[in-house]
Amino acid sequence: MRGGRADFDFGQYAASSRLQHQAENFIPFRFRQTVTLYEFARGPALTASLAVLLAGTLWRLARLAARPAPPDLSAPRGSAATGALRGIAHRFWPHPRFGATIGVSTAVGYAYHVGLAVIVFSFLPHIQFIRQLTGLRWPALPDPVTYFAGGLTTAALVVALVQRRGDPVKRMLSRFDDYFSWLVVFLPVITGMALIDVPRGSGNPAVAVHLLSVELLLAWFPFGKLMHALTAFWSRGLTGAKYARRGALP
Amino acid sequence: MSSVQRLVERVGEERVAAAMAAFARDFTREAAVHMDACVRCGHCSHACHFYVSTGDPKYTPINKIAPFLNAYRRTAAPWAPLARLFGTAKPVSLTELERWQELIYDACTMCGRCTLVCPMGIDIAALIARARHGMFAAGLVPEDLGAVAERAELSTSPLGATPKVLKERVAWLEDEHGIKVPLDAPRAAVLVTLSSIEIMKYPKSLVALARVLEHAGESWTISTSGYEATNFGLLSGNRDWQRDMSERVIKAAIACGANTVIVPECGHAYGALRWEGANVHGAPLPFEVLHISEYLAALVEAGRLRLEPLAKSLTFHDPCQVSRRGGASAAPRKVLGALGVELRELGDHADAGWCCGGGGGVVAIKHADGLRRGAFRIKMREIEATGAELAVTSCANCRQSFDDGQAYFKWDRSMGSLLELVAGQLREPARAG
Missing domain, CATH: 3.40.50 (Rossmann fold)
Incomplete structure (x- = not known):
């Protein structure tokens, strides 16, 4: 493995890259004829994708919240608030009755969800990237953990796609959103995996491609099914609350 | 000509417009969030008795609401303008609604088993109930179900158990089995409701009911103005009829000052009054609603049985x-x-x-x-x-x-x-x- 990864500081790299670029191109940005792919990915593309992510997500959530919600006037048998929390929590695990039928599909789903979480939140360059954007920071896991998560996620995503095409029910239900959302999740994983042997701080265009793939994901997030990362909790909570009022468990 | 036939007589555009207008009323926050959260995993298929018994993917529960979902995505979803612009949600057509009649009515009992397995907790049965409103408005309720519902709306009973028939049945059962059924008592603590299926097909249920209530020493009555607990308005998708049918019972209970209404051995009747009754009434109900099994359990707990x-x-x-x-x-x-x-x-x-x-x-x-x-x-x-x-x-x-x-x-x-x-x-x- 090359590049002294443990000592790598993404922030320092990005800053030095910017300084180097500014030194070489003291002409103001708007007057330059060309920008590098990395500059584009790190600059306007990132800003635009984050803007779309934020505005689109807020719009979608606000529009859902704006739908009419007539009050339930029936006499409650249980607490809606407790039911909402329970509904959110207990659906993290499949109903025991259906373990045999949906177990594999659930395991595959868990594999890439957990894998993605590890990649995004435990890899040093990603933590540093997030720190630059938000100021938040936390310790990273050793690189091999992320590499393993990347391999697991890649495999699980491929299996998920095979299941979606191979299972008659999933195939029938699928539409553009399902395949495109799969693609925008798959691309950052693959392009990130391709960077394993690229020296950090090398300014390799592959880094820019990876960044662009992440930005595509961010920009698509509010428009497609990836939004279930937020709406899943809302949906589960609503049903949990409704049925807890009834003293029922679905 | 029946109400449903009159709905069918209209031209296609009017029927689709009626369905869309009814759908629009049902795009509530709960429905919107549930439709928005679906990831099309297909897990719900494994919970549906119609899918499991046929193996046909079309019986996948979430697929049964496709026209309702399509209408939502085109008209009320957060990205509806984009869906129209890019054609990702086609206009709902009469052909589509006709094709889905089987899935929305014949192939869904609104049992809610699919919600158990859904990782998003989507209440698909509730979405089906909403979708039926639009289908009814378009005249696409199955003819026999629509006829039964209309009979219930017009004559109080889906099976012809009119107040006159009820009185005759009660008189016969009192003679035959030596029971006493207090019809139309001016005041009673408990208003008992019945299912027409019981009145016409399982009359021994009424005998059993009278014996249990007598055994418990209950102050009870059956009102000939509000005895029918089944609600074919709900099942057929006619919101107004659903309200009318619930209101008959609610008014009868209020009139006799009942503090408890017993719903008979009927599943959907329980949901219609216990969980939907107050909502169609527009105010909390001034009495408790108990399914007969709950009432029996309460008697057991109180040592009254x-x-x-x-x-x-x-x-x-x-x-x-x-x-x-x-x-x-x-x-x-x-x-x-x-x-x-x-x-x-x-x-x-x-x-x-x-x-x-x-x-x-x-x-x-x-x-x-x-x-x-x-x-x-x-x-x-x-x-x-x-x-x-x-x-x-x-x-x-x-x-x-x-x-x-x-x-x-x-x-x-x-x-x-x-x-x-x-x-x-x-x-x-x-x-x-």
């Missing part, structure tokens, strides 16, 4: 609207415990129980018979596997499905009534407590 033990093995079929969607799974088990039977639970029971296949008005749809009977085989296998001597339930509609299955498959098992079982075990002298 003195029962002869029953030394038999028995299995219990949970009506979906009372247990999974109604929250009253424990009540019948408490009653069976008091009877001392050996309860042999079905492989899937209580909240996870399989539907009999006839709920949601499906048993009233003739052309759904084949599909329904296929699904019923699941229930037959489960009951046979218990090896229990008796099988009982607390829903007359379920019993009707079982009777049909028994006759069609020449099955050597039959489904009884929990209420009738209890009434048969009452210990004399009659009055206790």
Whole structure:
């Protein structure tokens, strides 16, 4: 493995890259004829994708919240608030009755969800990237953990796609959103995996491609099914609350 | 010409417009969030008796609401303008609605089993109920279900058990069985409602009811202006009829000052009054609503039922609207415990129980018979596997499905009534407590 990864500081790299670029191109940005792919990915593309992510997500959530919600006037048998929390929590695990039928599909789903979480939140360059954007920071896991998560996620995503095409029910239900959302999740994983042997701080265009793939994901997030990362909790909570009022468990 | 026929007579555009207008009323926050959260994993298929019994993907529960979802995505979803611009949500057509009639009516009993398995917790049964509003408005309710619903709206009973017929039945049962049924008492603590299926097909249920209430020393009545508990307005998708049918009972209960309304052995009747009644009434109900199994359980708890033990093995079929969607799974088990039977639970029971296949008005749809009977085989296998001597339930509609299955498959098992079982075990002298 090359590049002294443990000592790598993404922030320092990005800053030095910017300084180097500014030194070489003291002409103001708007007057330059060309920008590098990395500059584009790190600059306007990132800003635009984050803007779309934020505005689109807020719009979608606000529009859902704006739908009419007539009050339930029936006499409650249980607490809606407790039911909402329970509904959110207990659906993290499949109903025991259906373990045999949906177990594999659930395991595959868990594999890439957990894998993605590890990649995004435990890899040093990603933590540093997030720190630059938000100021938040936390310790990273050793690189091999992320590499393993990347391999697991890649495999699980491929299996998920095979299941979606191979299972008659999933195939029938699928539409553009399902395949495109799969693609925008798959691309950052693959392009990130391709960077394993690229020296950090090398300014390799592959880094820019990876960044662009992440930005595509961010920009698509509010428009497609990836939004279930937020709406899943809302949906589960609503049903949990409704049925807890009834003293029922679905 | 019936109401449904009048709806069908209109030109296609008017029917689609009527459906869309009805759909639009039902795009509530809950419906929107649920439709928005679906990731099309297809897990719900594994919970549906119609998918499991046929293996046909079209019976996947979330697929059954496709026109409703399509209308939402085109008109009310957060990105509806983009969906229209890019054509990702096509306009709902009459052809599409006609194609989905089978899936929205024949192939869904609104049992809610799919919600158990959904990782997003989507209440698909509730979405189906909403979708039926638009289908009814477009004149796409199945003819026989629509006719039954209209009969209930106009004559109070879906099966012709009019107030006159009820009075005649009560008089006959009083003579035949030596019971006393207080009709139209001016004041009573308990208003008892009935299912027309019981009145016409299982009259012994009324006898059992009278015996239990007499045994408990209850102050009760049946009102001839509000006795019908079934709600075919709800099942058919006619919101106005649903309200009318609930209001009859609500007004009757208020008129006699009842503090409790007992819903008979009928699953959807319980949901219609206990969980939907206040919402269609527009205010909290000034009385408690109890399913008969809950009422029996309350009597057991209060020590007001003195029962002869029953030394038999028995299995219990949970009506979906009372247990999974109604929250009253424990009540019948408490009653069976008091009877001392050996309860042999079905492989899937209580909240996870399989539907009999006839709920949601499906048993009233003739052309759904084949599909329904296929699904019923699941229930037959489960009951046979218990090896229990008796099988009982607390829903007359379920019993009707079982009777049909028994006759069609020449099955050597039959489904009884929990209420009738209890009434048969009452210990004399009659009055206790």
